[in-house]
Amino acid sequence: MIYAKYQYPRLDIQDYLMTLDIISQRIKDELGKEVYPLKVIKTINKYLFKELGFKGNKDNYYDPDNSYLNQVIDKKTGIPITLSVIYLEIAKRLDFPMVGIGMPGHFLIRPEFENVGIFVDVFNQGEILFKEDCELKLKEIYQQPITLEEHFLTPVSNQQILGRMLTNLKYIYLNRQEYPKMLRIIELLLQLFPNHPLEIRDRGLLYYQLRQWEKATTDLQLYLSILPTAEDAPTIRQILQQMR
Numbered sequence: 503m504i505y506a507k508y509q510y511p512r513l514d515i516q517d518y519l520m521t522l523d524i525i526s527q528r529i530k531d532e533l534g535k536e537v538y539p540l541k542v543i544k545t546i547n548k549y550l551f552k553e554l555g556f557k558g559n560k561d562n563y564y565d566p567d568n569s570y571l572n573q574v575i576d577k578k579t580g581i582p583i584t585l586s587v588i589y590l591e592i593a594k595r596l597d598f599p600m601v602g603i604g605m606p607g608h609f610l611i612r613p614e615f616e617n618v619g620i621f622v623d624v625f626n627q628g629e630i631l632f633k634e635d636c637e638l639k640l641k642e643i644y645q646q647p648i649t650l651e652e653h654f655l656t657p658v659s660n661q662q663i664l665g666r667m668l669t670n671l672k673y674i675y676l677n678r679q680e681y682p683k684m685l686r687i688i689e690l691l692l693q694l695f696p697n698h699p700l701e702i703r704d705r706g707l708l709y710y711q712l713r714q715w716e717k718a719t720t721d722l723q724l725y726l727s728i729l730p731t732a733e734d735a736p737t738i739r740q741i742l743q744q745m746r
Contacts, residue, residue, distance in 0.1 A: 505668065505690050506570045509683075518572050522588070525549070526595035533596070539618050540630075542598045546589065547628035554578060558585065558625035566678075569671045582609035582625035583667055589624045601657035604666060605636065607643040612657075621655075665694055672704075681712055699728040703738070715745045 507513050529549050533542065550556045559568050559579040567573035571587060574580035580588075586602055586609050593600040599614040603621060610631070612621045621636060623629040631639065637650035658666075668691050675684035688705045692698060706721030722738050729735070 505664075506572050508686055508690070509566075509570060510572060513572055518575055521575055522591050523595065525554070526592050529592065530596055537598075539598070539613050539615070539620070542593070542596060543613075543620075543622060543628065543630065546592060546596075550589070550592070551627045556580075556585065556588075557627065558582065564674050564677070566671060566674050566683075569667055569674070581670070582623075583663065583670070585624040586611050587663065587667075589622070589628075602663050603655055604658040604662060605654050606640065608639060609666070610636070612655075614657075661694060665691065668694070681708055684708060685712075697728070699725055699732075702728070703734075706738075707741075710741060710745070719745055 504515065507515070529545055532549065533545050556578045559565065559581065562568075563581060567577065568579070568581045569584060571584055574584045574588065583602075590600050590602060590611060593611075600611045600622075601614050603610040603612055608623075608625070610621045610623055612618070619632065621631040621633075623631055623639070633650070633655070636655065637648075640648045640650055640654070668687050672684055672687045672691065675681070675687060685705065685708050688701055688708065691701045692705070695701065702721050703725040706718050706725060709715075709718035709721060719742060722742055725732075726735060726738055726742075732738075
């Protein structure tokens with residue numbers, strides 16, 4: 503949630519952490535003493551989606567606010583990855599650890615204990631899926647037959663989750679032509695993944711778009727020094743030539 507302070511400087515992170523604490527405590531009270539995976543998931547689902555009204559923002563999927571956790575908590579709507587992060591945080595507070603699954607085109611979560619064998623689609627009201635359902639979900643997303651490869655269901659780290667959230671925002675701001683905001687997100691990505699060549703390239707291209715020639719030249723030259731035989735290297739060299 504820290505990166506949200508760049509967009510919302512007055513954000514009080516502790517307030518939102520306290521909100522998650524309160525939600526978790528109410529779910530814990532509802533759970534009682536007899537606890538097992540399916541009961542925990544169904545109890546979280548009932549409180550989060552039926553009582554509080556959290557839901558996937560299918561009507562305005564590319565609204566930047568869907569990628570800021572404070573806004574997702576306030577509006578009770580978001581995209582798969584941000585809703586999943588909230589769910590993961592609640593599960594952690596219930597001593598029921600879950601992990602994120604960065605499936606192509608979608609984001610799921612599952613209990614940390616692999617032998618449970620179930621996945622949760624938080625974007626779709628906490629729908630419970632099995633491995634076969636995940637393959638069907640992929641076909642539905644891509645509108646064509648697609649084989650579910652084992653690595654599609656590999657858990658992702660917190661760093662990877664944050665990187666995916668920031669990358670979503672990066673492309674949202676690109677499509678909205680909000681270049682200063684996009685630049686800020688790239689800077690955050692480079693803090694997360696220092697010297698990542700594609701982020702350096704994209705920052706250079708963004709500086710070029712903003713007519714900041716010196717900064718653009720520095721980044722694009724650095725990109726070529728890291729990946730001199732990149733597929734887009736001829737195009738980058740042409741841009742550098744234009745700025746001379």
